[in-house]
Amino acid sequence: MKFHIVTIFPEFFQGPFEHGVVHKAREAGKLDILIHDLRNWTSDRHRTVDDRPFGGGEGMLLKPQPLFEAVEAIWPERVLGEVNAVPGESAADAPVSIEPKKKRVILLSAQGRKYDQSLARELSHCDELLLICGRYEGVDERVALHLADDEISIGDYVLSGGELGAAVIVDSVARLLEGVLGNEDSTVHESFSQPDLLDCPQYTRPAEFRGWKVPEVLIGGNHAEIRKWRQFAAREKTKRFRPDLFRPES
Numbered sequence: 001m002k003f004h005i006v007t008i009f010p011e012f013f014q015g016p017f018e019h020g021v022v023h024k025a026r027e028a029g030k031l032d033i034l035i036h037d038l039r040n041w042t043s044d045r046h047r048t049v050d051d052r053p054f055g056g057g058e059g060m061l062l063k064p065q066p067l068f069e070a071v072e073a074i075w076p077e078r079v080l081g082e083v084n085a086v087p088g089e090s091a092a093d094a095p096v097s098i099e100p101k102k103k104r105v106i107l108l109s110a111q112g113r114k115y116d117q118s119l120a121r122e123l124s125h126c127d128e129l130l131l132i133c134g135r136y137e138g139v140d141e142r143v144a145l146h147l148a149d150d151e152i153s154i155g156d157y158v159l160s161g162g163e164l165g166a167a168v169i170v171d172s173v174a175r176l177l178e179g180v181l182g183n184e185d186s187t188v189h190e191s192f193s194q195p196d197l198l199d200c201p202q203y204t205r206p207a208e209f210r211g212w213k214v215p216e217v218l219i220g221g222n223h224a225e226i227r228k229w230r231q232f233a234a235r236e237k238t239k240r241f242r243p244d245l246f247r248p249e250s
Contacts, residue, residue, distance in 0.1 A: 022174050131169060
């Protein structure tokens with residue numbers, strides 16, 4: 001799978017992708033990550049990528065011209081899709097096509113739909129993803145409406161830019177690719193593998209540490225009882241930490 005990341009801070013990604021699962025996947029040839037400096041598609045001597053918003057307001061916006069030219073240069077053969085929105089309507093509110101696409105342009109912004117494991121699995125079926133890292137006060141809305149296939153936020157909070165979000169998407173999608181993890185079941189039995197359930201509590205040796213003992217059922221060897229306990233414990237942990245996900249048993 002190939003990722004393209006368009007950013008004004010290409011040096012940001014020198015660290016996150018040099019360790020762990022992502023690094024191993026790149027070395028094994030299962031993952032290719034290309035970082036593109038947005039300023040390469042500017043036309044003035046100051047390499048300007050931003051400007052003030054029409055109508056006034058705080059902050060600066062990323063201009064549409066460098067972003068459109070960047071995507072068109074990276075994927076010259078691609079016919080850019082349009083989100084079916086009307087003037088004055090945000091891309092997040094517009095209907096988003098669920099037709100699977102092999103190549104998708106994703107804008108990282110606080111206004112996008114919230115990223116979750118289900119969306120990570122959806123993206124893992126693509127051949128290539130192009131991630132646009134928003135910055136400053138945001139991005140000209142024409143990028144969201146007419147350039148991006150989707151607008152995604154990694155959570156209900158505001159970051160300084162989309163670079164952290166891009167790194168999160170790369171990592172979470174990469175581990176779902178075939179052959180990336182040593183044990184393929186690792187992505188089946190974990191938090192959010194069921195949409196309304198966190199993973200169960202896990203324990204390792206020693207069986208007793210500072211007076212705290214591992215639940216007896218886990219060391220008793222009865223696998224049917226272990227499965228039953230893990231299901232119960234997962235539900236209890238979900239109810240405690242993520243009541244918004246918890247669904248009482250019928």
